[in-house]
Amino acid sequence: MKRALYRSASRHGKKYINRDLSWIEFNRRVLEEAEDPSTPLLERLQFLSITASNLDEFMGVRVAGLKDQRKAGLNKTDFTGYTPQGLIKRIMKRTERFVRDQYRTYRELMRLLSREGVSIVSWDELSPTQGEALKTYFQDIVYPVLTPMAVDVSRPFPLVHSREVYLAVVLRPLVPDPKNEDRTYCAIVQVPSILPRAVLVPGRRNSRKQSYLLLEDLIKRHIGLLFSGYATEAVHAFRVTRNSDLTLNEEEAEDLLQELEKELRRRRRGFPVRLEIEKGMHLDALELLKDELELDDDPYEIEGPLDLSFLSKFAGSLAGFDHLRYPKAEPVYPAEFDDEDDILAVIRDRDVLVYHPYESFEVVNDFLIDAAADPDVLAIKMTLYRVDAHSVLVQALVKAAESGKQVTVVVELKARFDEERNIAWARVLERAGCHVVYGLAGLKTHAKVTLVVRREDGTLRRYVHVGTGNYNESTAKFYTDAGLFTCHPDIGADASALFNEMTGYSTPHDWRAFAVAPDALKPKLFDLIDREIEYARAGQPARITAKMNSLSNQAMIDKLYEASQAGVTIELIVRGVCCLRPGVPGLSENIRIISIVDRFLEHSRILSVAAGGEEEVYITSADWMTRNLTRRVEVMCPVYDRSLRAMLLNLLRINLSDNVKARELKPGGGYERVKGELAPLRSQFELADIPLWKTVGEYLYGTTVNEREARGSTPKSS
Structure with missing residues (x-):
């Protein structure tokens, strides 16, 4: 068994998990919440919407960066063993599977929602009366904001904005050109994002059922009104994701604010990274898009509505369905x-x-x-x-x-x-x-x-x-x-x-309490880990517990591997990207990592170390990523008050005890839901009872909160 675990970790000679592939695993955990029957139905739609928004950003930033490297001819492997070209291929395969799962989930959720009396319908399902009402809505509200954009010799291909839904229209003149009777014409129409994506269909009197028609379907039905003198041969939706990263030369910018405004305008024209098309798109329209957008990869053919992020507003706008949502959360005033x-x-x-x-x-x-x-x-x-x-x-x-x-x-x-x-x-x-x-x-x-x-x-x-x-x-x-x-x-x-x-121009400070990136935070973290290593080698209790969003810095991972090999017990709560392989014999058998995806986005960053007996606890703005440790101003701050430390330790312990929404990272890079013989514990629901965890925290160290007088001496953590 141990030999099999080691093989899974060292496959292709890798002891690290690739950051981008780990991110896809994170987004899949979000999708699992949309798939989970125990999650309220409208919340499942929200999770599905989040996966779509997440994927958009991933494509526009991470994949765009990899494609930049490929265009530049870079073929160097990263520390996880991937070249840009090899990684792009792996990402595309996994993403294609992921998108198929998204739309399978979408169809299932729509089926369940229809049982509750809410449906997204096609035009053919409407009655004549409903069709007339929606035609009026189109003429009065939609038509005035539409802009048909023809593509021909005198009118070049228009700027297609990133992440907006468009319609590609293939037309034939009602009076054919005798010299070229087979000629078709193409035009582009943007589906206006300023209008609701799901249009409420007028229902029958006293009916509790609600039907919606997608805005693009309404426009398709009346597209001929935009092109008099032409017959519509085909109309299909498409969507482009562009490079969304910024490249600022801050050293030479005379006015950073003005330079950023210019760069934001350039972002609108960033090179296309992904093309999504409606299934069955007309070949003339598809060839036009591929030629004009100069895409390196095949388009994603989608069987369903493009851009599922609209589901967030749609689910949030449905009134009278609170039984399909989580109970309303009411934060308490401290x-x-x-x-x-x-x-x-x-x-x-x-x-x-x-x-x-x-x-x-x-x-x-x-x-x-x-x-x-x-x-x-x-x-x-x-x-x-x-x-x-x-x-x-x-x-x-x-x-x-x-x-x-x-x-x-x-x-x-x-x-x-x-x-x-x-x-x-x-x-x-x-x-x-x-x-x-x-x-x-x-x-x-x-x-x-x-x-x-x-x-x-x-x-x-x-x-x-x-x-x-x-x-x-x-x-x-x-x-x-x-x-x-x-x-x-x-x-x-x-x-x-x-x-x-x-x-100002102050020289680096001799920090009394803070550890500040980019200069002092990483060394401070290494010092804390080294101290735990020394405790472990001396046979004393040694433990590191940390909660963060992402862990991807190679040097930090190597330091944690070193600590594990020295016998330090390491428990990590990493919501998103994690490049460390836990549980590998001889490398990381003393490391356990879980990820919690639930109603709230786990965003806090907390660190505790055993410190030879009385635990030290820190809160920080930084994840353990290269950008946070080397390219950002970040702060890690000690919590000196013993009772507050106890509260945070109790919070971490509740997170680590989650056996409902926690998934454990396995050596091979996959995640499995935490299972146990104990009663179900859902950490976010436990923490919702604030008096409970704060009371437990004070109980651990006594009821004295004010330690002002005891702080005259230099704190151990500095």
């Missing part, structure tokens, strides 16, 4: 602040840990709102990576600046697919008088830190919030993330130094 009018006073007294979405993100908003209104607050500094479209935090920063406070905001303009929104917010902040900084050249600012400086009794006190997730009210409702509020002097000093480095 108990530590619930009966207090002064948030800053609570933080002065003790550190507070909050965990979203179980606890409301409103406390972060209120922290900044109170600071903005407090006359004794002199300065506010904050990092913004992905910002909500209607950000309360930005409005609080604006008010703080307008009231005369020093407000500094580090806005990351290069947050992929949020660039335009961040540009807009940066301009709002600048107009209000905030000092807006766009980070350091060549690095993304991914740290999540807020610093409030307040005048108190003739001195200054720093209040700090450090988080694992973005300052985004919308995503905080369904991303799991931890946030620490503290006045600890070492953390406050490091927060000040961090902002000075990002906004």
